Amino acid sequence: MNMDVRESDSPKEFCGLCGVYGVPDVGPTLYQGLFSLQHRGQEGAGIATADGREVYSVRGQGLVNDVFGRQDWSALPGHLGIGHVRYSTTGSTRIQNVQPLVAECVDGIWAVAHNGNLVNAEKLRGMYQEAGAIFQTGTDSEVLIHLLADPMYRTRPRRVARALAELDGAFCFLLMTRNCMLAARDRYGFRPLSVGRLGDGYVVASETCALELVGATFIRDVEPGELLIFDESGMHSSFFAEGPERKPARCIFEMVYFARPDSKVFGKNVHETRVQYGRQLAKEHPVDADVVISIPDSGNSAALGYSMESKIPLEHGFIRNHYVGRTFIMPSQGDRSRGVDMKLAVLREVVKGKRVIVVDDSVVRGTTARRRVQRLREAGATEVHMRVSCPPIKHPCFYGIDFPTSDELIAGGMDVDEICAYLEADSLGYLSLEGLFVPFGSEHGFCSACFSGDYPSDISGMSGDKHALESRSELPLNI
Numbered sequence: 001m002n003m004d005v006r007e008s009d010s011p012k013e014f015c016g017l018c019g020v021y022g023v024p025d026v027g028p029t030l031y032q033g034l035f036s037l038q039h040r041g042q043e044g045a046g047i048a049t050a051d052g053r054e055v056y057s058v059r060g061q062g063l064v065n066d067v068f069g070r071q072d073w074s075a076l077p078g079h080l081g082i083g084h085v086r087y088s089t090t091g092s093t094r095i096q097n098v099q100p101l102v103a104e105c106v107d108g109i110w111a112v113a114h115n116g117n118l119v120n121a122e123k124l125r126g127m128y129q130e131a132g133a134i135f136q137t138g139t140d141s142e143v144l145i146h147l148l149a150d151p152m153y154r155t156r157p158r159r160v161a162r163a164l165a166e167l168d169g170a171f172c173f174l175l176m177t178r179n180c181m182l183a184a185r186d187r188y189g190f191r192p193l194s195v196g197r198l199g200d201g202y203v204v205a206s207e208t209c210a211l212e213l214v215g216a217t218f219i220r221d222v223e224p225g226e227l228l229i230f231d232e233s234g235m236h237s238s239f240f241a242e243g244p245e246r247k248p249a250r251c252i253f254e255m256v257y258f259a260r261p262d263s264k265v266f267g268k269n270v271h272e273t274r275v276q277y278g279r280q281l282a283k284e285h286p287v288d289a290d291v292v293i294s295i296p297d298s299g300n301s302a303a304l305g306y307s308m309e310s311k312i313p314l315e316h317g318f319i320r321n322h323y324v325g326r327t328f329i330m331p332s333q334g335d336r337s338r339g340v341d342m343k344l345a346v347l348r349e350v351v352k353g354k355r356v357i358v359v360d361d362s363v364v365r366g367t368t369a370r371r372r373v374q375r376l377r378e379a380g381a382t383e384v385h386m387r388v389s390c391p392p393i394k395h396p397c398f399y400g401i402d403f404p405t406s407d408e409l410i411a412g413g414m415d416v417d418e419i420c421a422y423l424e425a426d427s428l429g430y431l432s433l434e435g436l437f438v439p440f441g442s443e444h445g446f447c448s449a450c451f452s453g454d455y456p457s458d459i460s461g462m463s464g465d466k467h468a469l470e471s472r473s474e475l476p477l478n479i
C-alpha cells in the first residue's frame with residue numbers, strides 16, 4: 001500500500017493556481033510559481049501556455065519537479081499561460097484529472113484550472129450527461145467547460161460571467177484562450193487568489209508566496225464574485241456576482257493550516273496571524289510547564305506565540321525528517337504509527353524530565369497526536385500538555401478541503417475531556433471559535449463551518465464522496 005505518512009492525521013492539501021500574462025517565455029515563470037505552491041497539492045502538476053496562435057500543454061502525475069524538472073521549455077512557448085498543482089478533492093488520482101484541462105469548443109480552445117469544490121457539480125454534470133454530453137474526467141472542474149460550450153452561454157454577451165454565475169460552492173478559476181487569460185473567484189471568496197505585476201505583465205496566484213518567488217509585486221486580491229480579464233489592453237475587472245449575491249465566507253482554515261507562513265492571505269501575513277493564535281491560546285489555556293515545543297512545521301508559529309505570551313521557553317522538541325516523501329511505501333496500514341515516528345524524531349535531551357507543552361495546528365483523527373504524546377513520554381517528559389491552535393474540527397468541509405467524515409473526526413464523537421483521555425495527555429486546550437477571529441477584529445465574512453457546522457451555502461445536494469462524479473460511469477451500459 002502506498003501511503004503518505006503526512007496524510008495519516010492531517011487535513012489534505014487541495015490545489016494551487018498560477019497564471020501569467022504578458023511575460024516573454026512564460027513557462028519557467030509558471031514553473032517557479034507552481035513550485036512555491038507545491039504545499040497545496042502533490043498528486044499532479046500541469047501548465048498550458050499560448051502564443052496568440054496555439055495552445056500548448058504538458059501535464060503529469062507527481063510533484064512539480066517530477067513533471068517539469070527536465071522540461072524543454074520550447075515545447076511550452078508563449079506570453080501567457082496557466083498552471084495547476086493538484087490534490088484530488090473530487091475525482092481519483094489519474095492523469096485525466098490533472099489540470100489545466102484543455103478543450104476545443106466550436107469557437108476555440110479553452111484551458112481551465114480550478115481550486116475548490118463546486119457544490120452543484122453533480123447536478124450540472126448529470127444534466128449535461130442526460131443531454132448527451134461526454135465528460136473526459138472525474139473532476140467537478142469540467143462542468144465549466146460544458147457551460148462555456150453550451151449555446152445558452154456561448155452566443156450571449158458576458159459568456160464567462162454568465163457561466164460562472166451558474167456555479168455554486170468554492171472556486172478560483174484560471175482560464176485561458178489563445179490570446180487572453182481570465183481569473184475568477186467565487187461569490188464567497190473561500191479560497192485566496194492574488195494579483196501581482198511583473199514587468200509589463202501580470203501574475204495571478206493562489207498565494208502571494210508565488211508572486212514573491214517569481215519577482216512580481218503584489219497589487220491586490222481578486223474580490224469575491226470578481227472576474228478579471230487580461231488581454232493586450234491590460235487588466236479589466238467585472239463582477240459575475242453583485243450586491244447581495246456576494247456573501248464573503250473566506251476559509252479560516254487557510255490561516256490555521258493550509259497557507260504558507262510567508263504568504264499574505266485575506267490581507268494578513270499568515271505567520272503573524274498564527275503567532276497571534278498562539279498568544280490567544282496561552283491566554284485561554286495557561287498551564288505551568290518547563291518548555292514549549294511545536295509539531296513542525298505547521299505548529300511552529302503558534303508555538304512561538306504561546307511561548308511569547310506565557311514566557312515559557314520555546315525549544316525544538318521534534319525534528320522533522322524532510323526526506324519522508326509521499327512515495328514512501330508503508331508496509332501496512334497498521335504500521336501507521338511507525339510512519340509517524342519516521343516523520344518526526346523526538347529530541348530526548350529537550351524533553352527528558354520536563355513538563356512539556358506541545359502545540360499543534362489541528363487535530364483531525366487524533367491517531368497521530370496520540371502517538372506523539374506517547375513518544376514524548378517515552379523520551380522522558382514528566383507531563384505532556386497538548387495545545388491546539390484551532391477549535392475542535394467536528395464537521396466535514398464541502399468547499400475543497402479533504403477532511404475525513406464526521407465519524408472519523410475525533411471531535412465529531414468526543415468532547416474535549418474524552419479526547420484528552422484518548423490522547424493520554426495531562427491536559428488539552430483548543431483555541432476558541434472567538435479566539436480564531438481575534439486577529440481580524442471587527443472584520444466579518446469568514447467560513448468556519450468545519451468547527452461550527454454553520455455552512456455558508458446550501459450543501460443539501462452534496463454526497464461528500466469525492467468520487468461521486470466518477471461513479472456514474474460504473475452504471476451498466478444500455479447497448
Ligand code: SF4
Nearest residue numbers: 251253397447449450
Ligand atoms: S468548512 Fe472549514 S475548511 Fe471548509 S471552507 Fe469552511 S472553514 Fe474552510
